[in-house]
Amino acid sequence: MRAVRASRQDADALRAENEKAPRIPDFGRRIRDLFQPYRRPLALTIVLVLITAGLTVLPPLLTEQAFDQGLFPRGGPNLERLAEIVGAMVLVWLVSQLLGVWQTYLTATIGNGVTASLRERLFSRLQQMELGFFTRTRTGVIQSRLANDVGGVANVLSNTVSSVVGNTVTVIAAFVAMFLLSWQLALVAIVLLPLLAVVQRSVGQRRARIATQTQESLSELSAITQEALSVSGILLAKAFTRQRHETDRYTAESTRQLKLQIRQEMTGQGFFATVQVFLLIVPALVYLVSGLLLANGGDITAGTIVAFTTVQARLTWPLMGLLRVALDLQTSSALFARIFEYLDLRPAITDRADARPVPRDARLGSVEFDHVGFAYPGGPGQEPVRILEDVTFTVEPGASVALVGPSGAGKTTIGYLVPRLWDATSGSVRFAGVDVKDLQQESLLGSIGIVSQETYLFHATIRDNLKYAKPDATDEEIRAAAAAANLHDTIERFPDGYDTVVGERGYRLSGGEKQRIAIARVLLKNPPVVVLDEATSALDSVSERVVQEALDTAAAGRTTIAIAHRLSTIVDADEILVVDAGRIVERGTHHELVRLGGLYARLAAEQEAEDAEIQPA
Incomplete structure (x- = not known):
């Protein structure tokens, strides 16, 4: 059975993979809007990134000068000039590192702030939704949107801006430096880059489709966990000896999640391996072309070749970084689509524009x-x-x-x-x-106060559960409400009194005690209608x-x-x-309905018969 289920899930996954990657209207604008509250630190981050990226181009140029003006100038080594160049190189790296620390702090602040804001907006939106939304949506699925989906884009939100700006500036500056050093060698270094960009787009679309399936699987795992590991779920599984079934259900979905994670991780590895190979063989091609140029009377010095290969080597990681960011953005579009789907929810029950408070008059x-x-x-x-x-x-x-x-x-x-x-x-x-x-x-x-059949209590103290109805309630008000609900004496018998922790969903209390806490909460609220x-x-x-x-x-x-x-x-x-x-x-009244002899009378007679049967002999 598990094999059949797994094969069916694999077939569903393959069908889903063939579907188009998710599209988000105004995706770029909506991402920019997320950063609006952080405009100033973001602007400062961009300035720091530009400065840092610009500084990274200086060491290769200084390297050329160290070779041509300090180590191997005409007339022998120039130690004074070499010392100046080395000092400049040390200063550049020191400033770069200090600016990098500052930049890391800013990006962490901005990225985590945007992530927290996104999570809070999602939670606030869900709080506004009508009851019907929650009756048709599994709790674990909702929790997955808040935890897994938002967590999945956290890294993108934290690093995208600095990575894109920094790597872009570094790549542009590197290309400028390469053309300044030798336009012939520069052409060798960039000839295949357009083809890599086209391949990267195709890989990104495929990863986005897999990411959608991965998040849906994570939602299912969260739902299974929430259902099976709640106190009620554990009791149900034990009562019907279904622990093995629940374990199998979780294992099947976990296996699907594992396969999806591996597929997502491996998708694009061939592409990046190709990019790495291309970037690694470029220096060899540079040496070959340099030899050809020198053989044909070209004006290329040893310093130019060393500086060029140094610049090209520094180009590797920024270029790979840009390709990975582009890939991550395409992949994360699936997560953003799920997040924006919830942010775009509109409650079915809302206040009208001219809605007014409940009138406090004789009709209240x-x-x-x-x-x-x-x-x-x-x-x-x-x-x-x-x-x-x-x-x-x-x-x-x-x-x-x-x-x-x-x-x-x-x-x-x-x-x-x-x-x-x-x-x-x-x-x-x-x-x-x-x-x-x-x-x-x-x-x-x-x-309005509501006392339902199933009382919900938080995993907190009795006092905290009572104060949920009135956060500013005094101890005297709490005790009075508990006493009115026939609960005060019971609470006082507990070793910790009102500081007794009730446990998950109040399972440390009896049904009657939980109901009386619910009644005491309503009494604290003191509504005109119950x-x-x-x-x-x-x-x-x-x-x-x-x-x-x-x-x-x-x-x-x-x-x-x-x-x-x-x-x-x-x-x-x-x-x-x-x-x-x-x-x-x-x-009608009780007596009127009994005399009527209709449905109520039949219900009353049935309950009287049931009560008589359970009476002790």
């Missing part, structure tokens, strides 16, 4: 659904998936409404339409008398009673929308809405 806390419909977007060429149809109800400030019904009926979707985690596709949802699409998202979300999304469905009966008491405290004096699985938790709701297949099919 009211929630109205007016013939609301909702559908999840379908995939390419697919119809949207209808979830809600013609949902209408009103919750007055301070009142409580419960949503009940079969799984998949649309209860949670209704709850998430209030804070605009999703947007209604028809009808309108009003908060405090205003359509939520006309309200500022930050103001709207700040007015959405309770099946907050007790995963708890045992004892924990459920404790958490329910905390929920009752959280709901007191607030508008409450409770999505319930256990009907016993919502019998006192002001109104119960029974949702089935995306529609409200019944509404």
